Amino acid sequence: MSWLLDAWRESGAHRELTALTERLGLAGLPGTPGWGPALVAMVDQHAAAVRDILQASTGRVGVIELASYARGVQDVAEQSGWRPAPLQRDVGWGADWINVRLAAVCLLAVAGTVTALAGGDGELPLLF
Numbered sequence: 001m002s003w004l005l006d007a008w009r010e011s012g013a014h015r016e017l018t019a020l021t022e023r024l025g026l027a028g029l030p031g032t033p034g035w036g037p038a039l040v041a042m043v044d045q046h047a048a049a050v051r052d053i054l055q056a057s058t059g060r061v062g063v064i065e066l067a068s069y070a071r072g073v074q075d076v077a078e079q080s081g082w083r084p085a086p087l088q089r090d091v092g093w094g095a096d097w098i099n100v101r102l103a104a105v106c107l108l109a110v111a112g113t114v115t116a117l118a119g120g121d122g123e124l125p126l127l128f
Contacts, residue, residue: 013067014109020070021106024099025086039095046104063109070105073098 054061054069074084077098087099 009064010062013063016067017063017070017106017109020074020084020102021110023084023086024103024106026103026106039100042095042100043104043107046101047108050101050104050108061108066105066109070102073101073105 050066050069051061054065058065082098084102085096085099087103088095
């Protein structure tokens, strides 16, 4: 029966991240019109940091871990007065850190498994 509990948790995590994606206004993936190169680079850096944090702490970067991480970021941010708002894609480097971090979490969830290519010193993760 643990498979049923796992499926239930995963389904809830998908719903939670889908709702967050909609609140942040992330209709299109990076590379589509409206995503400037500076914002794509920022989201990519945040996604790498989130992936590293989750791998170091839980050993997994699944949808359940991503939803839990996003929930934690939002809880702490809301205690400081932050409220979710659509990500301003044209802002570039001045974008709100929390929105960019949450966008990275959502995009990691959309990407599913991260593809990696062997190269030089190790692996280069490809998120987009």
